Amino acid sequence: MTIISDSREQKWSHVRDYFDVMRVKWIRSKLPCGDYGRMDNLSTVIDRKASLNEVESNLIHDHERFRRECQLAQDNGIHLIVLVECGSAIRELRDVWGWHNPRRVWWDKVDRAHSRGRMLEVNIPSKPPTEGPTLYKVMRTMAERYGIEWRFCVHQDAGKVICRILEDLQPK
Numbered sequence: 001m002t003i004i005s006d007s008r009e010q011k012w013s014h015v016r017d018y019f020d021v022m023r024v025k026w027i028r029s030k031l032p033c034g035d036y037g038r039m040d041n042l043s044t045v046i047d048r049k050a051s052l053n054e055v056e057s058n059l060i061h062d063h064e065r066f067r068r069e070c071q072l073a074q075d076n077g078i079h080l081i082v083l084v085e086c087g088s089a090i091r092e093l094r095d096v097w098g099w100h101n102p103r104r105v106w107w108d109k110v111d112r113a114h115s116r117g118r119m120l121e122v123n124i125p126s127k128p129p130t131e132g133p134t135l136y137k138v139m140r141t142m143a144e145r146y147g148i149e150w151r152f153c154v155h156q157d158a159g160k161v162i163c164r165i166l167e168d169l170q171p172k
Helices: 013-021 052-061 063-075 093-098 102-115 132-146 155-167
Strands: 002-006 025-029 036-038 041-049 079-085 149-153
Touching: 002 013, 002 155, 013 025, 013 155, 036 155, 041 052, 041 155, 052 063, 052 079, 052 132, 063 079, 063 132, 079 155, 093 132, 132 149, 149 155
Parallel strands: 002 025, 041 079, 079 149
Antiparallel strands: 002 036, 036 041
């Protein structure tokens, strides 16, 4: 099996190191969607996200671009798996409901200070960062609408999980 790693994928050294240690063949090339695929079977691709904050950014702030990628996968019969690197507390999609956005703590602190006339030089968005329940609902909607699958792992296991998913595919 040879894995294609999208040439636009950044900060993937932990995945590459796993591939190298396990002697998994890989090449860098542009993929139409996702970050990792199996060279002999691109019916499933994996889009790796470094954190739930990256997922929030993609789904809330850059929604249209992410939606287009999901639509492209769906239109071409590609099963898109989004692999999110996060702590061990998040094991499945429903666990996202209880996620607390670390940026929300900072936003709340500055918002309280603003209401007291302090920290006025610090700009914050008018709306607070998205929390778990809202993010969960958007992720679930994307799964239902575009057939994407959400999976979760800890950072250091990403390479292993990618290999496991792609090894289960049969060559075409």
